[in-house]
Amino acid sequence: MEAASVLERRNFNGLLDALTARGYRPIGPVLEAGRIVYGPIQRDSDLPIGKTDIHDGGMYRIADRPDDALFGYNLPSDSWKQYLFPPHSRLWTATKSNGSFTVAAEEIDPPRYALLGVRACELAAIRVQDTVFTGAFPDRQYNAVRDDVLIVGVNCGQAGGTCFCTSMGTGPQLTDGYDLVLTELLDGDHRFLVRSGTATGADILRELPLTPATPADCAEAEALIEHVSGHMGRMLDTDGIKDLLYDNAEHERWDDVATRCLACANCTMVCPTCFCVTTEDRPTLDGATAERWRTWDSCFSLGFSHIHGGPIRTSVKARYRQWMTHKLATWIDQFGTSGCVGCGRCITWCPVGIDITHEVAAIRTEEAVHAHR
Numbered sequence: 283m284e285a286a287s288v289l290e291r292r293n294f295n296g297l298l299d300a301l302t303a304r305g306y307r308p309i310g311p312v313l314e315a316g317r318i319v320y321g322p323i324q325r326d327s328d329l330p331i332g333k334t335d336i337h338d339g340g341m342y343r344i345a346d347r348p349d350d351a352l353f354g355y356n357l358p359s360d361s362w363k364q365y366l367f368p369p370h371s372r373l374w375t376a377t378k379s380n381g382s383f384t385v386a387a388e389e390i391d392p393p394r395y396a397l398l399g400v401r402a403c404e405l406a407a408i409r410v411q412d413t414v415f416t417g418a419f420p421d422r423q424y425n426a427v428r429d430d431v432l433i434v435g436v437n438c439g440q441a442g443g444t445c446f447c448t449s450m451g452t453g454p455q456l457t458d459g460y461d462l463v464l465t466e467l468l469d470g471d472h473r474f475l476v477r478s479g480t481a482t483g484a485d486i487l488r489e490l491p492l493t494p495a496t497p498a499d500c501a502e503a504e505a506l507i508e509h510v511s512g513h514m515g516r517m518l519d520t521d522g523i524k525d526l527l528y529d530n531a532e533h534e535r536w537d538d539v540a541t542r543c544l545a546c547a548n549c550t551m552v553c554p555t556c557f558c559v560t561t562e563d564r565p566t567l568d569g570a571t572a573e574r575w576r577t578w579d580s581c582f583s584l585g586f587s588h589i590h591g592g593p594i595r596t597s598v599k600a601r602y603r604q605w606m607t608h609k610l611a612t613w614i615d616q617f618g619t620s621g622c623v624g625c626g627r628c629i630t631w632c633p634v635g636i637d638i639t640h641e642v643a644a645i646r647t648e649e650a651v652h653a654h655r
């Protein structure tokens with residue numbers, strides 16, 4: 283691991299300047315319409331200074347912090363997915379000429395994003411999507427963006443009410459896969475412990491007015507991570523989870539959750555790993571051109587499982603079971619990793635507060651009760 287250095291808070295804009303000078307477009311947390319979301323960042327004042335976010339099942343609030351932390355929130359409501367895998371994208375355009383059509387694939391020239399403030403669970407989510415989009419069937423658009431992305435991670439200084447990254451082994455500390463990683467230290471002088479993880483990250487650090495980190499700086503950062511690890515809002519017991527769900531496909535809990543689930547698809551939209559899409563052809567009225575668009579879809583949509591003659595998963599019970607079993611079980615068979623990184627967004631943003639950790643616990647507990655009868 284690279285030796286750590288210290289970047290004083292007053293020099294933070296120097297990092298943004300170094301990113302933009304290299305042609306990156308910094309994207310990071312911004313406060314917008316009562317939520318922390320990801321958006322363009324030009325100066326430190328664009329960050330949600332002194333703000334935090336309170337999460338629980340179906341509940342989200344912005345609150346003031348007693349300090350001027352730049353990254354003192356838990357997790358934005360949206361994820362990096364929208365930049366790497368946009369919600370709407372045109373795949374190709376067909377143009378009619380002399381009685382036939384010429385099809386041109388969409389030209390791809392994405393910006394070079396610097397993702398600023400990537401949490402450990404979010405980097406894990408990006409890696410999960412990497413397995414989907416860079417594997418046997420590489421996705422042109424995803425890879426065009428992903429190849430040039432610079433990742434500036436920020437270790438968590440607190441855990442939100444719906445966080446359970448420690449259960450999923452994805453956080454709260456970034457260990458690799460970043461270009462730069464920061465830990466915001468607020469005791470005494472406001473400063474950042476910073477490390478590089480790549481040659482590009484190291485080049486950027488050479489341009490900044492850094493001082494070597496002291497043992498006290500490193501100890502403060504380690505204590506912070508330990509504190510966060512011990513204060514997760516949620517816990518999910520993953521022991522044997524694949525078989526647990528496979529063995530309980532007919533469990534009565536699926537009927538119970540179906541009475542609460544609205545099939546609104548919020549959980550899949552906010553989930554940083556969900557990747558289901560649909561395609562739509564849009565011809566012009568004169569028939570001269572047609573376009574094919576790709577749009578995020580959800581396994582909670584009735585039409586998503588339409589094959590021929592009708593949808594396969596007609597009930598909400600079947601759709602919730604499909605989603606949760608895919609996340610926590612079949613994803614492991616499909617991609618060799620869990621589809622859940624423990625970010626908790628699906629819990630916070632479910633309008634009726636359905637909680638994936640509670641649903642697993644209910645199945646596990648009731649199975650244990652049956653086993654002892």
Ligand code: SF4
Pocket residue numbers: 549552553554555609621622623624625626627628629638
């Ligand atoms: S399933 Fe929920 S907790 Fe897991 S990664 Fe998706 S949104 Fe986050």
Ligand code: SF4
Pocket residue numbers: 542543544545546547548549550582631632633634635636
């Ligand atoms: S679990 Fe919640 S967020 Fe997901 S579809 Fe059902 S009601 Fe909507």
